[in-house]
Structure formats: structure tokens, C-alpha cells
Amino acid sequence: MTAILETTGLTKIFGGLTAVDNVTLSVQQGEIFGIIGPNGAGKTTFLNAIAGTYKPDGGRVHFLGRDTTGISPDKMCRMGMARTFQISQPFPKMTALENVLVSATFGHRGEHHAHDLALQMLDFVEFPMPVDTPARNLNTVQLKRLDLARALASKPRLLLLDELAAGLTTGELGDLMTIIRKIRDSGVTIILIEHIMRVIMGLSDRIAVIYYGAKIADGPTMEVAQDPRVAEAYLGEEYDL
């Protein structure tokens, strides 16, 4: 197996708070890598530190074999790292298709090609509405699919999903999980941050547990789920690992 992403001692500090504390982990090409941890554990900050949104205060990030520590988000995107955000932020007045086009044209593709690509990606995520629907008229589950199509239109090698399943009904979760598997099967490696255990356990090949900024466990999903330190970290939380 080849690592697509490696962090070594990754650290991010806000004032006196070490939000990401010396995190070393490696994500293998082709896997779905889950990240779990209580609210405020540092999961989103970790994503921000690898995607270039925040410059780390310590440690290194290697993506596709290159040292990408501190590189800007648009360069990371060009290199093949895409993401969805915990709170969906489409351009509300633009249509679904136009939203996807923004990211499809980002790589300076020809207009024609970008248009085809955007339609293809909406089709791939089984976008359930006419593509000329304004984004502000979409409901939660439709927005999640739009977010995925936008991220995929940059043709990523690694896709970072930050609590994509939040707010969905049980039936909607199953559909979303099918699409996430389909994305992985198309050759995209995925980092999945998620609170919903059914989603994490059902999708992840391996998981890491972040607690107060630090990684307290990682490994194959079932092994980590049975780790007593993980159960301890979740005491008082809603999880049942």
C-alpha cells in the first residue's frame, strides 16, 4: 500500500489552545479513512491544517509524496485535494450547475469540457433536481449532493468530507453511504470525519480517534472500536462503540 497523505507531528495552536496536538498519521491510497472524536476535539482543524486553510504551527504534511506543509488551499486543490465543509456554502443565487461549474473551470479547463464535466459530476452523485435549480432552493440532502459534485469536479485524488451525513434521515444516510462508496470505487481516496457511528463503521477501512487535539488510537476500524481507550474518551458522549 502507498500512502497518499502523511502527517508528522502536525500541530495547530490558537492562542493558548493546542487544537491539533502532534498528530502523526498516514492515509493509504484507495481507502476510506475515518476520523472520529468528540465535539471540539480538533477534527476540522486537522483538515484545515492539511488542506492549507491554516498554516500548521509544527509538523509536516506530505501529499502524493511531496512536502505540502503550509501550501495554499487553491494549490492543494490543484494538486488533487478537495473537500466539503461542515456547513454547506454554495453560491445561493447560482444554479446547481453553475455552482459545480465554478469548480470544474478552476483547473483552467476549456468551457465546453468544464460544462460536460459539471453535468457528469451531478449525474454521478445522482443529483435529484433539475440542474438549473438555484442553490438557495435546495434542501439539506440535495445540498449535500451538490457539495459532493462541486468537490468532485476538481478531479481530486483525495477527498475530505467533514460531517457530510449530519442532519440526514436514516434512509438518506444509506443513499449517501452508497454514493461515498461509489466515489471511492472510482479511485478517489477519502478522509471521512463523522459523528454518526453507522456511517463511520459502515464505510471506514481504518479510523483514527482524536481527543483534545491528540490522536489516541488508529488502525483497522473494528480493532479501534474495541480499544478501551476509545471507549473511555467517549464516556459521557452519545457514542456507543
Ligand SMILES: Nc1ncnc2c1ncn2[C@@H]1O[C@H](COP(=O)(O)OP(=O)(O)OP(=O)(O)O)[C@@H](O)[C@H]1O
Ligand atoms: N479559528 C479558530 N480560532 C480559535 N479557536 C478555534 C478556531 N477553530 C477552532 N478552534 C478551537 O479549536 C478546537 C477544535 O475545534 P474543531 O472545530 O477543530 O473541532 P471538531 O473536532 O471539528 O469539533 P466538531 O465535532 O464540533 O465539529 C475547539 O476548541 C475550537 O473552539
Ligand SMILES: [Mg+2]
Ligand atoms: Mg468539526
